[in-house]
Amino acid sequence: MKKTKLSAPRYRLMKSRIFFYLVCTFSLLTMIPLFLIIGELIRKGYKQFNFDLFTKVAPTSMEAMLARISGDAIPGGILNGLAGTLLILAVAIVLAIPLGIATGVYLAEKKEKPLARLVRNLSDLLQGIPSIVIGVIVYIWVVKPMAGYSALAGSTALAIMMLPMVIRSTEESLKMLPDSLKEAGLALGGSYSAVVLRILLPSSFSGLFTGALLAISRVMGETAPLLVTVLGAATVNWDITQPTTAVSLLIWEFYNDPNLASLIWSSSLLLLLIVLCINLLAKSIAKKWKIQ
Template sequence: MKPHIKYRLGKSKFFKAIVILLSTLCTVPLFLILFYILREGITRINWHFLVNLPKPVGEAGGGIANALVGSLLIVFFAALMAIPVGVMGGIYLSENKKSRLANLTRLAVDVLQGTPSIVVGIVIYFWIVKPLSTFSALSGSVALAIMMLPIVVRSTEETLKLLPASLKEAGLALGLPYQRVILRIVLPCGFSGVISGIILAVARIAGETAPLLFTAFGNPFFSTNIFKPMQSLPLLIFNYATSPYDEWHDLAWGAALILLLWVLLLNIITKITTRRWKIQF
């Protein structure tokens, strides 16, 4: 083999090794965080931890039942508000690629996606909390819905753009109305991609704390009234981790592990769904 070929092959292998090494190093912080939270939180989790309310300071035991239910309710209502608007917006952008309104909408979605979460929380505080003179889970859901919206819009748009134009043309050729072609043919074909975007958006907002500090505020008691303050996992972790009590620190580690597993599971489901959809198309 000629010397210059050996040099090029050696150089190629060297840079390939560098890329693999740097890629591996990128995963090290993630595994260190996972290991540390798992080590600190696994001993705190049991059935009583999941179904009981927090105990007063000085009493052993206690759980995070109010935060679990509160997180599920807040995220559920946020998804209920963001998903229909986001999917319809994504459909509009995919069908009107070059209109002036579509370009303005894309710009607004990009800016909204880059807006800090704490800014969203402050805005909702002045829009909803202050006029109603009360913190509430509903205002927290509105803040999280605004954060979900750009992710759902862009994922829906990009998914529908990947579908062949022949699908829509076939439906129109059969005499179907335009709206039925979109809702009965185009959207179902991209259903897996749209769902993966929705799951990713839910995972994105599940661990948000800053907006809830200004909206849901937290509640040490069990509450399902969305018009009143409500506890959630991120708020519980923030409040208990910054407290001076060891009992609350234990609860914070257990809640952190539960929240981490929830977000990790949602991201894994998103990856699997996206991969299957890409293989299908």
């Protein structure tokens, strides 16, 4: 009797310790793929990760082949991809963020209205639509009427993918504000729009900004919807009505051409680094600008 009383706590302690180590092990296990990916990209990509990557457009298959035969590093970089990604994302941001924030404000303000519920559910559904499907739909909506592939079509596809994330993050960060802020604003005689624009949105700015950054980093590496909307381009293009390329699209092209294959790694590494940086920036902003 006495013995069991003494051993019981020890047994329970042991059990909790085993559980703790198990949880730690598993969480470390989930990290392994990430480190393997980063390691592999660095190992294979560092040779091509040079200044040219940022300043030169992608080489043709022939140039790459000649370099390969003579044993040199493959000339050229992914400037056209970087420029295209920047252009497509910039237009996507202009399209998605105001619309997403406006919808988020509506959802946060009219939580229980039937229309708000419908919009909320539809926005969740939108998040689940495969990106290639969005790409094909945008092909029909934008590429066909404009009689050509364009950066604008790609931006539209990415904007549609960003919308649910922007809507949700806006709604959630507005909901976290106390009602007393809105009441205080209205009690000073402010109109509803002034209270939303001058008090509520600025007060939840860090949440909005973080949400927007995460949405951007999420769609940055998208390839499928771009394949059917922007086509690709061998040169730097800043015209939204013209075919464009993007970093992710270039990676796809490198993958399809054995001569260019070694550029896959350096461009993937760069894309990954950009996405990581945006994520870290989003996290630090969320922490730093948080309002008590």
